[in-house]
Amino acid sequence: MVAVEIAGAAIISYCFGSTWVNIFLVTLMSITLWRLWLIFQERASVEEKTAERKVVEEMAPFAEMYYQFGGEDVRKSATEFFESMAVDGDGRVSLTEYSSFMDEGPLRNQKWFNALAEGAGRGRDSLGPRDVRPLYYILKSGRPFCMGLGCQKFVGGVYFTCVNCFHGSPSSFSVCLECYESKNFRHEHTKFLDNFALLEVKRTKSKIPALRSTAANRGDSGCEGAETISSELHRIAMVYFRITLDGLGCKIKTSVQSFPFGRDGRVALHDFLEFMDKKCNNQNFKYMNTPSFFKILDKDKQGLDLVDVRTLYYIVQSGRPFCRGCRDFLAGTFFTCVTCFERSGQSSFCLCLSCLRDNKFRHDHHRFRDNYVMLQEISKRSRRARTAAPQVNSENYANRLGTIVDTLDPILRLTSEIVSLSAAGGCVIM
Secondary structure (H helix, E strand, O other), X not given: OHHHHHHHHHHHHHHHOOHHHHHHHHHHHHHHHHHHHHHHHHHHHHHHXXXXXXXXXXXXXXXXXXXXXXXXXXXXHHHHHHHHHOOOXXXXXXXXXXXXXXXXXXXXXXXXXXXXXXHHOOOOOOEOHHHHHHHHHXXXXXXXXXXXXXXOOEOOOOEEEEHHHHHHOOOOOEEEHHHHHOOOOOOOOOOEEEHHHHHHHHHHOOOOOOOOOXXXXXXXXXXXXXXXXXXXXXXXXXXXXXXXXXXXXXXXXXXXXXXXXXOOOOEOHHHHHHHHHHHOOOHHHHHHOOHHHHHHHOOOOOOEOHHHHHHHHHHHHXXXXXXXXXXXXXXXXXXXXXXXXXXXXXXXXXXXXXHHHOOOOOOOOOOEEEHHHHHHHHHHHHHHHHHHOOHHHHHHHHHHHHHHHHHOOHHHHHHHHHHHHHHHOOOOOO
């Protein structure tokens, strides 16, 4: 703003001043305009790097928690990762070393190096051990770049991954929510689950949750373009449930009658709280028995409709937890106790970023992974087992898993769960 005022004053003085004054002012105005041009170029450059820098800034806190609470093996691995990049021994990673190490792929782009360097401090042209941690975390967590046609964006949140490739292929195949909704991808397999639902399958050791692994047409959910947590949950639920309405509408309509819908076809807050309090004794369902959770489900703020109830059952089946520290609903990234996760039949212990970082919880174990890292480690173990086992067994396992996804009727499962809620007086979904 000051530069603009100086340029304006110079123009006025040039019109009414002497020759020497005019020469001085023309020079001053030229310098001012040149500075304005540099500022404009710098801002344009910053805007171009905004997407990568936002990703780095978003991943940095989770990278630090992974480093601190992942155990000594994680910290040792992170150190080795940095040393394998800084090959010249100066304790820093240059752009040349970064590009050589990354080899191929989207992360090899210089914009990602610049984003990491800018996170370290303005003007940095190399990376230190802490600067590389977000990159290390991104690779270890398996957060993908969308493999949809022409997309290739970094997916930091919900993504859909091929179940067959997760177990029986050297690499995974994942797409973002938008590409999955619109079927904007080509792949040889058709069995997909979102990353939250797939992790819950592995935690409970179940064959498959009561979800339908099939794509929906864009626009079915009626929530396209929504940015809030509740809208995203509705969209994902509709991806699973919308197509199942075809030919099964009567079954769905009958199954949801046990939920306390009013004459207007909606569930009021007091009815919701009473239903959840009387019918459910599950730990997560007790956390759901709150007005704040009701607001998350109520997309149009007029009471829960049929779509909202489906969203509730998607949340349950996908294992979306509540923080055991602050009891907030964790719709996105959460941290789970590795020991509790791996003990069959034991409920998970999950925390939000703030509670884990600030030590606002009480628990017997101290090794935590976030849900993205946990799923990636499970996938790697599965692939190692596939490589060690005879090939025919691996293929048979993948085929059996695909058959399970095809044959399980999600509506019948959902119906039995809702009926059991009403008849048995206890919640058995989890």
